[in-house]
Amino acid sequence: MSAPLRPDLALIARTVTVGARVLDVGCGEGALMAALRDAKQVDARGLEIDGGNVASAVGRGLSVVQGDADIDLAYYPDQSFDYAILSQTLQTTRRPDRVVEELLRIGKQAFVSFPNFAHWRGRLSLMWGGRMPVTRLLPDTWYDTLNIHHVTVDDFRALVKERGWAIDGQWFLKGDKETTHANANLFAEHAVFLLRK
Amino acid sequence: MATIPPHEDSRFGLRRQVRLTGPLRLDSGAMLGPVDIAYETYGAMNADRSNAILICHALTMDQYVASEHPVTGKPGWWWRLVGEGKPIDPARHFIVCANVIGSCLGSSGPASIDPATGEPYAMRFPVITIADMVRAQAMLLDHLGVDRLAAVIGGSMGGMQALTWPTLFPDRVESCIVIASTARHSAQNIAFHEVGRQAIMADPNWRGGDYYADGVTPGAGLAVARMAAHITYLSEAGLTEKFGRRLQGRNAKTFGFDADFQVESYLRHQGLSFVERFDANSYLYITRAMDYYDIAEDHGGSLARAFTASRARFCLVSFDTDWLYPTAESRVIVHALHASGAKASFVELSSPFGHDAFLLECPELNRVVDGFLKGGRA
Numbered sequence: 001m002s003a004p005l006r007p008d009l010a011l012i013a014r015t016v017t018v019g020a021r022v023l024d025v026g027c028g029e030g031a032l033m034a035a036l037r038d039a040k041q042v043d044a045r046g047l048e049i050d051g052g053n054v055a056s057a058v059g060r061g062l063s064v065v066q067g068d069a070d071i072d073l074a075y076y077p078d079q080s081f082d083y084a085i086l087s088q089t090l091q092t093t094r095r096p097d098r099v100v101e102e103l104l105r106i107g108k109q110a111f112v113s114f115p116n117f118a119h120w121r122g123r124l125s126l127m128w129g130g131r132m133p134v135t136r137l138l139p140d141t142w143y144d145t146l147n148i149h150h151v152t153v154d155d156f157r158a159l160v161k162e163r164g165w166a167i168d169g170q171w172f173l174k175g176d177k178e179t180t181h182a183n184a185n186l187f188a189e190h191a192v193f194l195l196r197k
Numbered sequence: 198m199a200t201i202p203p204h205e206d207s208r209f210g211l212r213r214q215v216r217l218t219g220p221l222r223l224d225s226g227a228m229l230g231p232v233d234i235a236y237e238t239y240g241a242m243n244a245d246r247s248n249a250i251l252i253c254h255a256l257t258m259d260q261y262v263a264s265e266h267p268v269t270g271k272p273g274w275w276w277r278l279v280g281e282g283k284p285i286d287p288a289r290h291f292i293v294c295a296n297v298i299g300s301c302l303g304s305s306g307p308a309s310i311d312p313a314t315g316e317p318y319a320m321r322f323p324v325i326t327i328a329d330m331v332r333a334q335a336m337l338l339d340h341l342g343v344d345r346l347a348a349v350i351g352g353s354m355g356g357m358q359a360l361t362w363p364t365l366f367p368d369r370v371e372s373c374i375v376i377a378s379t380a381r382h383s384a385q386n387i388a389f390h391e392v393g394r395q396a397i398m399a400d401p402n403w404r405g406g407d408y409y410a411d412g413v414t415p416g417a418g419l420a421v422a423r424m425a426a427h428i429t430y431l432s433e434a435g436l437t438e439k440f441g442r443r444l445q446g447r448n449a450k451t452f453g454f455d456a457d458f459q460v461e462s463y464l465r466h467q468g469l470s471f472v473e474r475f476d477a478n479s480y481l482y483i484t485r486a487m488d489y490y491d492i493a494e495d496h497g498g499s500l501a502r503a504f505t506a507s508r509a510r511f512c513l514v515s516f517d518t519d520w521l522y523p524t525a526e527s528r529v530i531v532h533a534l535h536a537s538g539a540k541a542s543f544v545e546l547s548s549p550f551g552h553d554a555f556l557l558e559c560p561e562l563n564r565v566v567d568g569f570l571k572g573g574r575a
Contacts, residue, residue: 045540054544059564061572065531065543159537166290 026089030057128188169194235303253351284567307478320406350557373376393422420468432551500533
């Protein structure tokens with residue numbers, strides 16, 4: 001019925017438990033929500049900033065609300081979901097730290113996935129080219145990217161430590177393959193963390 | 198009674214009217230009875246009675262949601278959304294649309310005969326609320342044998358009724374679609390309505406509402422009320438695009454008070470044609486019902502509390518150029534639904550048409566409504 005899930009979403013979809021209550025923040029057209037609903041009977045709700053995406057998601061029968069993660073998460077009650085999911089959206093928010101705090105308030109656990117800005121390709125681009133990296137995961141030029149808070153795996157780990165959050169799981173991706181934890185900050189293109197407060 | 202084929206059952210079909218004994222206890226404390234309800238049904242109830250959709254109409258609309266209007270000859274007011282191959286489809290759904298009480302197209306209202314006097318109620322008709330309209334609809338559904346609604350849907354004042362439904366009858370509503378609407382009437386909303394009411398009551402032909410005997414109606418007042426209201430249904434950009442400062446059938450300003458501008462001529466036409474199809478007293482009563490509307494107020498000031506007993510799915514739609522019931526009003530509802538744990542969808546659609554957008558061409562609206570309704574079947 002639909003295209004295969006993006007690798008980080010596929011990984012999250014594998015990990016979510018059957019019948020869970022899930023809030024997908026930045027759900028786009030609802031690909032993950034639909035997969036979770038169909039494969040795992042998940043009660044999925046979505047929050048999405050783009051009206052066209054929301055219309056598509058609602059048009060496929062999903063419960064999606066148009067809103068802004070920086071503002072509208074405040075209106076969800078405490079611990080009302082088993083999982084709050086923020087995939088590829090962290091780096092676009094105005095205050096990523098507060099958004100993760102909100103995810104952990106709303107969800108018992110939170111998935112956070114983001115492109116790793118410290119991947120070696122990006123480093124090379126900066127070091128040798130002296131230019132902001134434009135790669136597969138970061139395809140936009142510096143002036144039209146939605147990513148306003150670039151983050152590395154080590155940056156994120158430092159934030160987790162500083163706030164005293166617990167890491168229940170972490171996965172690293174190179175293309176659509178999982179890669180090792182060792183030197184993830186250098187070799188992972190993409191990171192997925194499962195957090196708990 | 199479920200065994201009677203719909204085409205042989207006089208309760209079903211177009212241009213129906215029923216007199217229910219009642220009495221209906223109104224929010225004001227008054228009793229209304231008998232209760233006349235004019236309505237239409239489209240399609241047939243399925244075997245397990247799970248396909249009923251109630252459509253609630255806006256202030257000046259009526260039961261003719263998808264059939265020709267008997268006075269104006271225009272197609273049903275929501276033909277874009279309701280009909281064969283449309284998101285609400287008589288081939289799949291059993292569709293009910295009833296004229297609200299207080300109105301003037303066959304349901305009990307100020308123009309109806311007061312059984313106590315044998316004369317039209319006029320201003321002796323009890324003041325009604327949105328909740329009273331909904332309770333009357335519930336009486337009709339009882340009469341039709343509809344226990345549960347797969348969906349209740351409405352735009353503008355219809356959205357107010359739709360949103361009220363799960364608060365009054367949480368067990369009867371499976372899903373609820375609220376378009377270009379609000380959970381309460383704002384000071385600005387009330388203010389515009391008051392202008393309209395004062396225009397009617399200032400018309401010397403209004404005579405305290407007792408104008409039915411000689412048929413000389415407060416048409417001028419009602420037309421002005423309609424003109425003022427009509428402005429609130431359109432967007433500033435829409436008016437500019439449609440009329441700008443263009444003159445009406447002349448090359449220069451006349452230095453007089455004729456309708457020099459196209460926009461003046463348009464509004465006058467809107468006012469005059471409205472008078473032919475609507476009763477001034479009904480306009481007073483229905484606008485009053487809307488002004489009294491505040492769902493949170495009825496639930497100890499908490500909108501979220503209104504929905505805690507409901508298990509319905511909700512879909513809210515606003516339009517970016519609607520300044521009568523702007524997107525912020527829909528967001529208030531969405532936040533309350535989140536707080537109550539209800540399943541909610543919400544989207545702000547883009548349209549140049551202002552509040553009227555819910556009645557006009559909007560493929561996105563059809564896509565959202567269709568998907569939402571089908572989502573319930575998954």
